[in-house]
Amino acid sequence: MTTFRTIDDLDSGQRLLVRIDVNVPVEDGVVQDSRRFARHAETIRELLADDHAIALLAHQGRPGRTTFVSLAQHADLLADHLGREVGFVDDTYGEDALAAVGDLESGEVLLLENVRMCEDELPEESPEAKAETEFVRTLAPKFDAYVDDAYSAAHRSHASIVGFPRVMDAYAGRVMVDEYTATTAIRDRAFDGPITLVLGGTKAEDTIPxxxxxxxxxxxxxxxxxxxxxxxxxxxxxxxxxxxxTDLFDHQWDAHQETIERTLESSGDCIALPTDLAYEGDDDERAETTVEGVTKDRPFLDVGSGTAERYADAVADSAAVFVKGALGVFEDDRFADGTVTVLSAIADADCYSVVGGGDTARSLELYELEEDDFSRVSLAGGAYVRALTGEPLVGIDVLERG
Structure with a gap:
């Protein structure tokens, strides 16, 4: 169980520095709305009701990528979810940012510029090193406390995640607490029945361990x-x-062949593999083949219908189901059957369920599956995987030591 302080422990009327994660898809320069805005808006709304003044830290993309953009659009999207104005300054800890922070009053929200535009943010270093950066040392004294609500970045030893808790009173926000509780349930809770884990996606190197x-x-x-x-x-x-x-398989096989073969030999009885796969036929329609006797001469884009139904039956008989990654290329509705069939079975099942990963969560929106039919729809990727396997999360560690 966690031992960190939460926003329930905050005194009212404080000046807060709040880290959120609204790193979302960007299409043709336009920032896309997502559940992340709605989730963090709930935390912010609660803090505003307690008369706090709030400055927000967040990131978008990485330098050199097309998704690496200003947070100006994010402020507008967050304002839509909050139903109130969100100020924005295109500076993170320089004179303009400090002036805007100084003008903050209780009940107001300000979003600072993309933290990854700061040189101090990105290099993976120890919390102690991050605490000594100019970024942290300049901004921290302007606030009474730090709130981390960015669970999906909790595996990153970046300045905005691990530096501030070393020099300030630090608390966990609602998203942080709820996500951590849900994604660690596989090791922290006892379930009266089978536990099923559905694994897919393209990053096998994350899921093989x-x-x-x-x-x-x-x-x-x-x-x-x-x-x-x-x-x-x-x-x-x-x-x-x-x-x-395709360029998805060979490099991951070369890196993990030994682990895969060892795991299959030692734990094969509890590993269900596809018995049929789907591909794009000559008429551009979905076609399927059994894996017996198949020779791969084109990409496979989904599990077959037989596999999907078999997995759905397993889900229906489970006390708890955890999902990481889609079973096919669900963005193309021809190859969404595997993912949607299994997710629908989970939604209908009487079980504890956590659906994790941004892509998997997006499939719920595309195919109009109700979030309330799952115990938790986690927006985390790397942090979710680490929580499943019991690996430490540096963003959690610094809160627990704060």
Whole structure:
């Protein structure tokens, strides 16, 4: 269980520095709305009701990527969710930012510029080193306390995550607490029945260690996406390698072959693999093939309908289900059947359920699945994976030591 302080422990009427995570897709320069704005708006609304003055820190993209943009649009989107004005300054800790912070009054919200535009933010360094940066040393004295609501960045040892808690009173926001509680439930809670973990997506290197480390905790793993094909390859099937137009399999196989083969040998009884796969046929329609006797000559884009139904049956018989990653290319409705079938089964099941990862959460929106039908829809990716496997999260550690 956690031992960090939460916003319930704050005295009212303080000047707060609040870290949120509204890192979202950017399409043709336009920042897209997402659940992240709605979730953080709930925390901010609660803090405003307690008469706090709030300055927000957040990031968007990384230097050199098309998603690395100013947070000016984010302020407008957040204002829409809050139903009130959110100020914005295109500065993070320079004179303009400090002047805007100085003018903040109780009940007001200010968003500072993208923290990744600060040289001090990105390098992965110790909390002690981050606490000594000019960024932290300049901004921290202007506030009474720091609130971290950015659970999805809790695995990053960046200045805005780990530096401020070393020099300020630090508290966890609602998103931080709720996400951490949900994603650690697989190791912190006892369930009266089978635990099922559904793993997919393209980043097999993130999910392969999950299978190995949770083999003694999880009763069954249902695999799809890249990780499913890689395990099929280890099981002797002619899939799980790159063909023309893909660059997803071979480098991950080379890096993790030994782990995959070892895990399959030691824990194969609890690992469910696809028995059929879907691909784009010659008529551009969805087509399916069994994995028996198949030779891979084109990309596979989803698990087959038989696999999806088998996984749905496993979900229906579970006391708890955790999901990380989609089972197919759900953005294309021809190849969404696997993901949607399993998510729909989870929504209908009488079980504790956590759906994790930004892409998987987006599939709920695309196919009009109700968030309330799941115990938690987690917006975290890397932090979720680490929480599942019990790895420490530096953003949690600094709050617990604060």
């Amino acid at each position: 999950v299978v190995e480390r949770l083999a003694d905790t999880v009763d069954r793993f249902c695999l799809g996406g890249v990780v499913g094909e890689l395990f099929l390859r280890a099981d002797g099937y002619d899939v799980g390698y790159d063909v023309t137009g």
